[in-house]
Amino acid sequence: MIRSIFITLRSAIYSLLLHKLRTGLAVVGILIGIMAVIWLVAMGQGVSHQAQKQIEDLGARNIIVRSVKPSDQGSAAASTRSFFLEYGLLRDDYRRIISNLPTGVIEQAVPIREMRKEFRRGEHTVEGRLVGCSPEYASLNNLRMARGRFLEDRDGRPPNNVCVLAATTAAKLFPLEDAIGKSIQIDRDFYLVIGQTAERDPTAAIGGSLDSQDYNLDVYIPLETQRWRIGDMVFTSRSGSREGEIVQLSQITLTISDKDQVYETAAVIRGLLEKYHPRQDFGVVVPQELLRQAKLIEMMFNLLLVIIAGISLVVGGIGIMNIMLATVTERTREIGIRRALGARRQAIIQQFLAESIVLTSVGGLLGVGCGFLVGPAVRTARELALHLFPDMVSALPSVIMELEPRIAWWSIAASLFISIGVGVVFGIYPALRAAYMDPIEALRHE
Amino acid sequence: MALAFQVQNLRKDYVLKSEVVRALRGVTFQVARGEYIAIMGPSGSGKSTLLNLLGCLDRPTSGSYLLGGRDVARLSDNALSDVRAANIGFVFQSYNLIPQLTVVENIEVPLYYQGRLDAAKRRRCRDLACLVGLGARLSHRPTELSGGQQQRVAIARSLANDPYFILADEPTGNLDSATTDEILDLFRKLNSEGKTIVLVTHENDVAARCKRVLRLRDGLVESDVRN
Numbered sequence: 001m002i003r004s005i006f007i008t009l010r011s012a013i014y015s016l017l018l019h020k021l022r023t024g025l026a027v028v029g030i031l032i033g034i035m036a037v038i039w040l041v042a043m044g045q046g047v048s049h050q051a052q053k054q055i056e057d058l059g060a061r062n063i064i065v066r067s068v069k070p071s072d073q074g075s076a077a078a079s080t081r082s083f084f085l086e087y088g089l090l091r092d093d094y095r096r097i098i099s100n101l102p103t104g105v106i107e108q109a110v111p112i113r114e115m116r117k118e119f120r121r122g123e124h125t126v127e128g129r130l131v132g133c134s135p136e137y138a139s140l141n142n143l144r145m146a147r148g149r150f151l152e153d154r155d156g157r158p159p160n161n162v163c164v165l166a167a168t169t170a171a172k173l174f175p176l177e178d179a180i181g182k183s184i185q186i187d188r189d190f191y192l193v194i195g196q197t198a199e200r201d202p203t204a205a206i207g208g209s210l211d212s213q214d215y216n217l218d219v220y221i222p223l224e225t226q227r228w229r230i231g232d233m234v235f236t237s238r239s240g241s242r243e244g245e246i247v248q249l250s251q252i253t254l255t256i257s258d259k260d261q262v263y264e265t266a267a268v269i270r271g272l273l274e275k276y277h278p279r280q281d282f283g284v285v286v287p288q289e290l291l292r293q294a295k296l297i298e299m300m301f302n303l304l305l306v307i308i309a310g311i312s313l314v315v316g317g318i319g320i321m322n323i324m325l326a327t328v329t330e331r332t333r334e335i336g337i338r339r340a341l342g343a344r345r346q347a348i349i350q351q352f353l354a355e356s357i358v359l360t361s362v363g364g365l366l367g368v369g370c371g372f373l374v375g376p377a378v379r380t381a382r383e384l385a386l387h388l389f390p391d392m393v394s395a396l397p398s399v400i401m402e403l404e405p406r407i408a409w410w411s412i413a414a415s416l417f418i419s420i421g422v423g424v425v426f427g428i429y430p431a432l433r434a435a436y437m438d439p440i441e442a443l444r445h446e
Numbered sequence: 447m448a449l450a451f452q453v454q455n456l457r458k459d460y461v462l463k464s465e466v467v468r469a470l471r472g473v474t475f476q477v478a479r480g481e482y483i484a485i486m487g488p489s490g491s492g493k494s495t496l497l498n499l500l501g502c503l504d505r506p507t508s509g510s511y512l513l514g515g516r517d518v519a520r521l522s523d524n525a526l527s528d529v530r531a532a533n534i535g536f537v538f539q540s541y542n543l544i545p546q547l548t549v550v551e552n553i554e555v556p557l558y559y560q561g562r563l564d565a566a567k568r569r570r571c572r573d574l575a576c577l578v579g580l581g582a583r584l585s586h587r588p589t590e591l592s593g594g595q596q597q598r599v600a601i602a603r604s605l606a607n608d609p610y611f612i613l614a615d616e617p618t619g620n621l622d623s624a625t626t627d628e629i630l631d632l633f634r635k636l637n638s639e640g641k642t643i644v645l646v647t648h649e650n651d652v653a654a655r656c657k658r659v660l661r662l663r664d665g666l667v668e669s670d671v672r673n
Binding site for chain 2: 336
């Protein structure tokens, strides 16, 4: 069995080598098709990997509950009478979520209150985001410390006037000195600087549900300190009139222990909050859902690319069929001889199918080899384009400019499979034609 | 005496443009093992048709063809292929070796299609190449051989499956007279060793060297003479 396969393959290779140019051209046709599959899938994977990384920054096991300013203020009759607009998540909501969910479901829950504030240090002032938070905020948002330490539980009990500065805030308030141990002023109070975070890449906005976040102009203080020293109310001056907003918590980020319970838990939380918030002044974002959407988009992307690559494979396959038909016609006499000497039809089919499969597999292997060149090829193309058409290139979206193709292993396996498949599909008709020749006619063929 | 094969009332009609051509109109004869028979006849006598039927390349319209005690006239395409692989040794006018195979591989082809190509069989094929005087050229390709040498390879190939009979179709048609003599000597030698040979020819010189001559005319046996 193995020996007869070996003999079939060897004689197929020998026959193919009799026409090196023709064989080579047919192989190149398949090579290009397979290379296209691998390149396009690699680029698609690169794009979706970028997107997924951004979403995974938010945490696949996280649920983000945010305060949302109600858009139709007219319906909120109570608040129009009042001077203040009161909305959003309550500290009670936080307690309700914690106490209503079974223990163990939630790994951690991090409430924060963020507001725009002016920070002062001597004659330096800077406007940024003041975040009242718990110690878990740092790990949740991948904040790394450059100097000093982040907030700890003891800072909030009792509420101490301590703060952690983000990189840009520190640079602006303390251009020439080390901030640690010094103090900054927010409103009327002074806060001791206990740490400074390292620079962090801003996160991208995701659809309409989450704004992009730049962490570099932040100041972090304990949530309890913020409550006692600053309170829930924020005044903003807008075109002469002053407006007040009362918001207890801006956001609660929940990390769920079990990845598979994220959806159910989000639904429970949504139901729970709806009871107390008829105005829909909150929003629930599930990053995992975004991840799923991104995966779906990736799948559609891959499918589209595979269709394009498939077309080039069909073209390559037609090349194979063309050559196999020529081969069969040329070797009519050989077919007659083999039939006369006892070859069954299926043996003839086997013989010619082996040749077309050898052709396409070699093309497939070479195509996979060239597929690995996708990284250098994209880089070279980018540099070349940057050199030749700088204006056009700079107008391209960053997704394309920063694209790092990632070769998908499944695409290599699929390519080899497909190349064999192309050999079978486009080789079967010529092989059948060979097998169903009349041996007497074939023997007489000149 | 044991029979190599036997045909009985063999008929073959062809339909050409709605006109029926009766190529064979009832041919009956038998060939015993060890015979050396020439089949002769002018063109249109049904000689080629009979050759195709004897070679199991075609099926008769009616009649029977007993080969090794089995009627092979109604077999399926696969079964006929197997009969050709196992029981018939072909020698053609234009040698019909497979150009991409070596001498010894060409000899192995019928065994390959029988699906039993073991080491012993391969050794036998090498011995057959030596028997026809090509032991020194086992790994040559047909294009590197003369016509006579190619025909010797073809004869060795026809012996590879130890057939019921060798069916030679104008085996000397493409050869000069000296080489013709060599090939016919080889046939005679094989026949003297007990091989059954059916030789289709239109040359009287060639037929004269056979033990028995069967002449066809208009699809019928005209004469059947033993020399």
